[in-house]
Amino acid sequence: MQQDVWGLISPGKTHLTANRTESVERAMSILSAFSTQRPSMSLAELAEETGLHKSTILRLTNSMDIYGFIRRDKDGRFSVGPSVWRLGLIFRRDFTKREHVAPSLKILVEATGETASFYVRNGNERICLYRENSPNLLRFHVEEGMRLRLSTGASGLVLSHFSGEDVGDLSKFNKNGTASSVGHTNPNISSIATPVFDGSGNLMGALTVSGLVNRFDEEARANAIPLLESLARGLSSG
Structure with a gap:
């Protein structure tokens, strides 16, 4: 498991470094963890893949779920939400x-x-x-x-x-x-x-x-x- 480098940051704050928003980067690392070979993951698997603490993942995915970027099923497994597909369609059309x-x-x-x-x-x-x-x-x-x-x-x-x-x-x-x-x-x-x-x-x-x-x-x-x-x-x- 990778070291959770984000654990050095206060959970209640958005920390800016060199024009980077680390809370956004953490959310993006969660989305980037999914692939066609691994379309869904448990909380433990996401933590291992991203190096983020489980509490951090839960906090971020709760917000991402509101906007349709992450879904969590009845078994507690995470997968990407419909908003990712919508943005993908926009990218394909415009690119x-x-x-x-x-x-x-x-x-x-x-x-x-x-x-x-x-x-x-x-x-x-x-x-x-x-x-x-x-x-x-x-x-x-x-x-x-x-x-x-x-x-x-x-x-x-x-x-x-x-x-x-x-x-x-x-x-x-x-x-x-x-x-x-x-x-x-x-x-x-x-x-x-x-x-x-x-x-x-x-x-x-x-x-x-x-x-x-x-x-x-x-x-x-x-x-x-x-x-x-x-x-x-x-x-x-x-």
Whole structure:
């Protein structure tokens, strides 16, 4: 269990440090603890995951429940509330629309037989905003909303590099900024990803294709890159 760094702060006060509101950060750490792999948690599990005291979690979640961000069922387990979904819909609509991205994902799946995804950056993580899964029974299955480490995978390389971070060895990128990764996230998975920009040249996300290493091999990845880059350019100009 992590040390509760918030325990140094008086519970009845909102403590400000360097333009940061720590009570808000504590609430955000609770929301960030949930994932598709762990959609609900007990009070003890939340305390272990966040490093917050149970009393702090109860106080914050009572307020978050009022605004629909947290729910607690009859068994005492916590989960995210409907307000999170509502904000997610607003984000999707304003950031880049599903109907704008989905056709490109379907084209990639039809052409490669592998899973196609659109990732965006969120702090030190990458989030699968949209996906079209491979029709193959053996596949890299990605759920929309899944959070993965930014330090892994071709999409993580692209999002880090085009956010201005040093990713070390640039040989993983081609001249157009497309990255290739083999066994980086999972030893059985390989992927390619390329950046998508808005009209002002700002990074929107990474268009990605991922598949099993023995099927999505070096030749298959090389064959898929021209289509991937063409579709990314279309999204950027669209």
